[in-house]
Amino acid sequence: MHQFYEHKVVWITGASSGIGAALVLALAQFKLKLIISARREAELNKLKEQCSSMPAEIVVLPFDLSNIDSFESVVEQAIQKFGRIDLLFNNGGVSQRSLTKETPLQVDRKIMEVNFFANIQLSKLVLPFMLKQQYGHFIVTSSLSGKFGFYERSAYAASKHALHGFYESLFLENRTQGIRVTMLCPGSIKTSIALAALNKDGLPAAAADARLDNGMDASACAQKIMSAVAKEKKEVLIGKSELIPAYLKRFLPALFWQLMYKLKPN
Numbered sequence: 532m533h534q535f536y537e538h539k540v541v542w543i544t545g546a547s548s549g550i551g552a553a554l555v556l557a558l559a560q561f562k563l564k565l566i567i568s569a570r571r572e573a574e575l576n577k578l579k580e581q582c583s584s585m586p587a588e589i590v591v592l593p594f595d596l597s598n599i600d601s602f603e604s605v606v607e608q609a610i611q612k613f614g615r616i617d618l619l620f621n622n623g624g625v626s627q628r629s630l631t632k633e634t635p636l637q638v639d640r641k642i643m644e645v646n647f648f649a650n651i652q653l654s655k656l657v658l659p660f661m662l663k664q665q666y667g668h669f670i671v672t673s674s675l676s677g678k679f680g681f682y683e684r685s686a687y688a689a690s691k692h693a694l695h696g697f698y699e700s701l702f703l704e705n706r707t708q709g710i711r712v713t714m715l716c717p718g719s720i721k722t723s724i725a726l727a728a729l730n731k732d733g734l735p736a737a738a739a740d741a742r743l744d745n746g747m748d749a750s751a752c753a754q755k756i757m758s759a760v761a762k763e764k765k766e767v768l769i770g771k772s773e774l775i776p777a778y779l780k781r782f783l784p785a786l787f788w789q790l791m792y793k794l795k796p797n
């Protein structure tokens with residue numbers, strides 16, 4: 532793993548908290564260059580400070596994923612920092628806590644904008660630089676909700692499912708030119724994502740989620756991500772028993788549905 536990460540230039544979105552922040556802390560142990568992004572600049576600076584005695588060189592590049600018009604300039608700034616991008620962790624995202632029948636299309640669009648369009652547009656702008664380098668690895672934080680739908684997650688699940696189709700195509704088109712893709716499908720990871728999840732009014736639901744609170748620690752999740760990326764895995768499911776439905780859906784679909792009927796939103 533050491534060899535894989537040393538001297539790489541790594542860009543992480545959604546780095547201000549949760550899985551992204553845990554990835555920063557884990558990656559900073561290596562002698563590499565890190566660009567960390569999210570909206571909350573103060574949180575990013577705190578994280579950088581926390582890593583100040585570690586081998587990695589870290590720069591902060593705050594931006595809003597819902598402002599796609601700014602991306603050309605953001606990508607230009609990111610490239611200028613260290614002259615290249617080897618690994619792009621497209622991790623920033625927003626969740627959902629609202630029933631389909633109560634959610635207006637504009638809220639669905641808001642979720643798609645951040646989780647899908649922003650994600651793919653960033654990759655589309657970075658891809659030409661990676662092709663020029665003849666090397667680049669997109670690491671995309673999808674979700675278990677990218678494998679099957681769930682209560683109160685219709686737009687969220689749709690956004691994560693869409694990422695799989697997009698990146699499988701991108702990979703097939705570019706794999707012979709050194710481009711790699713790893714799709715991450717975390718189950719329940721202990722982060723504050725439920726608090727920021729959008730409700731039917733497009734506002735933060737601001738409610739805790741027992742399922743996530745009992746989930747895997749973000750630091751353990753980061754270790755699993757780093758190992759999967761170093762092995763250039765195409766897809767990895769990360770979590771505990773909540774992953775079972777993903778396997779059931781594939782191999783025993785009737786049992787999958789029986790189990791899903793018994794589950795509740797929270």
Ligand SMILES: NC(=O)c1ccc[n+]([C@@H]2O[C@H](COP(=O)([O-])OP(=O)(O)OC[C@H]3O[C@@H](n4cnc5c(N)ncnc54)[C@H](OP(=O)(O)O)[C@@H]3O)[C@@H](O)[C@H]2O)c1
Pocket residue numbers: 544545546547548549550551568569570571572574594595596597622623624625626645672673674675676716717718719720721722723724725727743746
């Ligand atoms: N936790 C889980 O159980 C779980 C499971 C499956 C998948 N995931 C995925 O994992 C990724 C990270 O989530 P997390 O669990 O670590 O939750 P989190 O702690 O809430 O992190 C979300 C990150 O995304 C950033 N973000 C959200 N909206 C943004 C925007 N408009 N512009 C820029 N950055 C934005 C946030 O930064 P700012 O607020 O500072 O902008 C934050 O750094 C997400 O893609 C999520 O869908 C999480």
